[in-house]
Amino acid sequence: MSTAEALIPVRRAVRGFLAAHPRVDFDVAVSGGADSLALAEAAAHEGHKLGLRVRALVVDHGLQPGSGRVAREAAEAARGLGVDEAEVLPVEVTGAGGVEAAARRARYSALRSKGRGLVLLGHTRDDQAETVLLGLGRGSGPRSIAGMKPFDPPWGRPLLDVPRAATRAACAALGVEPWEDPFNTDPRFTRVRLRAEVLPLLEDVLSGGVAAALARTATQLREDLETLDALAGEFRTDEETLDAKELEPVPPALRRRVLRRWLLGRGACDLSDGHLRAVDALVGEWRGQGGVWVPGGLVVVRTHGRLSMNRREAARGE
Numbered sequence: 491m492s493t494a495e496a497l498i499p500v501r502r503a504v505r506g507f508l509a510a511h512p513r514v515d516f517d518v519a520v521s522g523g524a525d526s527l528a529l530a531e532a533a534a535h536e537g538h539k540l541g542l543r544v545r546a547l548v549v550d551h552g553l554q555p556g557s558g559r560v561a562r563e564a565a566e567a568a569r570g571l572g573v574d575e576a577e578v579l580p581v582e583v584t585g586a587g588g589v590e591a592a593a594r595r596a597r598y599s600a601l602r603s604k605g606r607g608l609v610l611l612g613h614t615r616d617d618q619a620e621t622v623l624l625g626l627g628r629g630s631g632p633r634s635i636a637g638m639k640p641f642d643p644p645w646g647r648p649l650l651d652v653p654r655a656a657t658r659a660a661c662a663a664l665g666v667e668p669w670e671d672p673f674n675t676d677p678r679f680t681r682v683r684l685r686a687e688v689l690p691l692l693e694d695v696l697s698g699g700v701a702a703a704l705a706r707t708a709t710q711l712r713e714d715l716e717t718l719d720a721l722a723g724e725f726r727t728d729e730e731t732l733d734a735k736e737l738e739p740v741p742p743a744l745r746r747r748v749l750r751r752w753l754l755g756r757g758a759c760d761l762s763d764g765h766l767r768a769v770d771a772l773v774g775e776w777r778g779q780g781g782v783w784v785p786g787g788l789v790v791v792r793t794h795g796r797l798s799m800n801r802r803e804a805a806r807g808e
């Protein structure tokens with residue numbers, strides 16, 4: 491494959507993305523890995539054709555000795571690939587939930603505050619396939635199976651239809667050596683095992699095309715979800731109480747979305763499918779049952795054909 495041919499898939503994806511979401515100036519989040527370096531090259535190439543300035547942002551988590559050098563090298567590599575500017579953002583990784591989650595929070599927060607509009611991320615079709623598979627396995631509902639969104643301001647993900655192999659091929663053709671994150675090969679992480687063990691086995695058993703099929707499924711599901719969310723948005727959910735009788739004839743999938751918005755708007759949090767179904771039963775399977783407890787210290791009750799929410803203490807009469 492010639493150099494020019496190797497660059498085509500990534501550049502084409504970025505060109506399509508920029509045409510669909512025209513913007514003045516944008517930034518590219520560069521980790522130094524193959525995906526984001528290939529993205530930086532394509533963003534610079536396509537951005538310059540549109541007369542845009544392209545800046546790379548590299549976050550230094552400061553977690554390993556030499557992380558500063560890795561970040562500076564990533565910035566240097568991005569400059570070498572044509573971006574107009576490259577900036578290293580040192581962050582402090584603190585807070586709950588394990589070091590990986592804390593690093594992720596710090597990274598996204600730094601990118602969000604430094605970004606000038608849209609920040610492009612290098613997630614590929616394989617990342618999308620892994621996300622969908624993880625969501626399926628954990629039963630965490632259609633929202634997670636629908637995967638990552640290509641356009642989710644301030645984030646943009648132009649490479650969600652591009653296989654990871656294409657970003658590797660682009661880097662090889664450009665003569666850059668991407669940085670390999672040691673976390674990406676550590677089998678203690680579920681995602682790493684999905685990538686290294688599960689997906690290759692699925693590809694083998696199903697004779698290929700699995701990552702593409704999962705990514706396609708995510709897109710279809712996301713379109714359906716967006717439609718249902720838009721329909722649910724037509725119901726008023728900003729009032730203290732909800733008219734259960736009015737909701738009764740509404741199809742349950744739509745009804746649960748309306749209930750979700752109402753509950754979240756009134757202080758509920760961490761709602762599972764089980765919670766939503768239990769609240770929905772107050773509408774769709776009403777037989778005079780008692781209140782339903784939901785996270786956020788709340789209990790939902792139905793009285794005189796309307797749903798309302800009380801604090802648990804009040805419901806207990808304390």
Ligand SMILES: Nc1ncnc2c1ncn2[C@@H]1O[C@H](COP(=O)(O)OP(=O)(O)OP(=O)(O)O)[C@@H](O)[C@H]1O
Binds near residue numbers: 520550551597613
């Ligand atoms: N240190 C970093 N500096 C700047 N951008 C980064 C850095 N690490 C990751 N990114 C950006 O995020 C993209 C996704 O990276 P990666 O898959 O490692 O992150 P992640 O934590 O798994 O993200 P997510 O959890 O959103 O999938 C990269 O392609 C790159 O654009």
